[in-house]
Amino acid sequence: MANQNQPANPAAVVPAATLHLGRYQADIDAKIQEFNAKNFTQGFWNKEASLWVQDAQAQQNLRSFMGWLRVAETMLEAVPEIEQFVQEVKQAGFKHVVVMGMGGSTMAPIVFKSSFEQTPNGLPMSVLDTTDPGTVRQIEESVPLADTLFIVASKSGTTAEPLAFGDYFYDRVRQLKGDKVGENFVAITDPGSKFVEQATHEGYRRIFLNFAEVGGRFSALSYFGLVPAALYGINIREVLERSVAMMQACGSNGNVEHNPGLELGVALGVLAQQGRDKLTLIVPQSLSDLGLWLEQLIAESTGKEGKGILPVAGEPAGEPALYGHDRVFVYVGYRNQPDAENRQKLERLEQAGHPVITILMNDPLDLGQEFFRWEVATAVASAVLEINPFDQPNVQESKTATDRLMKVVQEQGKLPQTEEPKVQENGVTYYTQVSGGNAAELLTAFFGQAKAGDFLNIQAYLTETPALNESLQQLRAQVQQQHHIATTSGYGPRFLHSTGQYHKGGPDTGLFVQFTVDHPQDLQLPGRSYTFGTFKNAQAQGDLEALQNYNRRTLRVHLGNDAEQGLRTVLAALGAGK
CATH class of the missing domain: 3.40.50.10490 (Glucose-6-phosphate isomerase like protein; domain 1)
Structure with missing residues (x-):
């Protein structure tokens, strides 16, 4: 990896994005021309809230969060x-x-x-x-x-x-x-x-x-x-100096001919409007956690009013036949690292007609300017979708439900049991609205609800381990291969402050599978009447209730006291139900 304390190469400060947009190119060019004609970049830097929303109160709220x-x-x-x-x-x-x-x-x-x-x-x-x-x-x-x-x-x-x-x-x-x-x-x-x-x-x-x-x-x-x-x-000074270079490229010092944040954002917004609303991030292993940051930025900013762009991180790049027509692929990597397997797959996806965007950084010190490029792009995509990118109206719902449940814990000493199990088998308990005579039938019925353009979201309220990560990836792969839908996965409660906004505020296209587990080795919180495990269980239950209030398709799977064995049991049942 490059020495992170070397000064930037001034000739290569702002890596260009290569956009292969196929049949969508004309519509995206037209939208860029429309934005340029109304001096969008200048208005953006002047915090003109009317670029996003027309309600006066919403405009005031929007302007107050543009200090970034x-x-x-x-x-x-x-x-x-x-x-x-x-x-x-x-x-x-x-x-x-x-x-x-x-x-x-x-x-x-x-x-x-x-x-x-x-x-x-x-x-x-x-x-x-x-x-x-x-x-x-x-x-x-x-x-x-x-x-x-x-x-x-x-x-x-x-x-x-x-x-x-x-x-x-x-x-x-x-x-x-x-x-x-x-x-x-x-x-x-x-x-x-x-x-x-x-x-x-x-x-x-x-x-x-x-x-x-x-x-x-x-x-x-x-x-x-x-x-x-x-x-x-x-070297944070170098990170910031490169970020300022990206700011200037995006018009902070005046008009620019090509604004990289605007061009990326318009592309993502127009693609989402035309059904390509699953932004699928492909990265080399060294950038595997970039998806966590992008998930929150994009999902929480755009997932509201029944609209939104769903970031899909952690799915390994596959062959074109695996994917529906709801994808746009974005590759972020390094100029000096070949990453041949991923790039070859992306070429095949592009040849099959999928939009593919490539961004190649010089070294990790470019991350700051990529943060800024994507912040601008997310705000611009929100302008295309005509939504406020800086609020998160649905995040509070899970918090409110959790607070209510914690009051019950403090009064009664335990969480209320609100659902009856549909199936109990091999130490694993299943809770959902669909029915089945056994686990395999129930899983078949649940995933049988999937339609083109839907996505799976796995919510793992578990202790992260390599074995669990592998099993969760197997689950994603099985569902993707069987139903050709996008798959996302997150550990709870982390995602409540991230993609949770999209889950409730975005389009009703999700199938939500929540995994919970017993906490035999719990930890007491000082000065409180409850434990970390109870707090976490309340967050899981509160979010599930919030999803169900929006009539989302949910399945809770309680894995007992051995998450790794329980998840293997679920995978076997899913395989048996093919």
């Missing part, structure tokens, strides 16, 4: 402050960093961590973005608690999960360091949030105040993304 447009320039001024903080942390003897948050607070750190090699200049980093007790325990046992810096990242300062993570590890570190516990904690939050008061009271080492006008999924180039990146040893 110039945040890279602002953050360049903050680089010395961040670098000085990193040196202070190292001199204090810290040996590890744990970033704790949900959604936009953690997606960029995950991508930075997996896309850059660890260097001697940086500290090892873990990211916690799940209430799963097994994962919390894994992190607790894998880091030197007394010498670990914990970053609690929450834009609103009220998000339940990061506050729970912070309380849990604050209690653990206090048992080791007593009154000096606060030295191990850092907050990243918005000015005026309640969390500022708590972090101050608890003696946090540092509180980074982000920007209220930068929404979570547009915050990669703010303190949320850059403080963890700098601690990990990444």
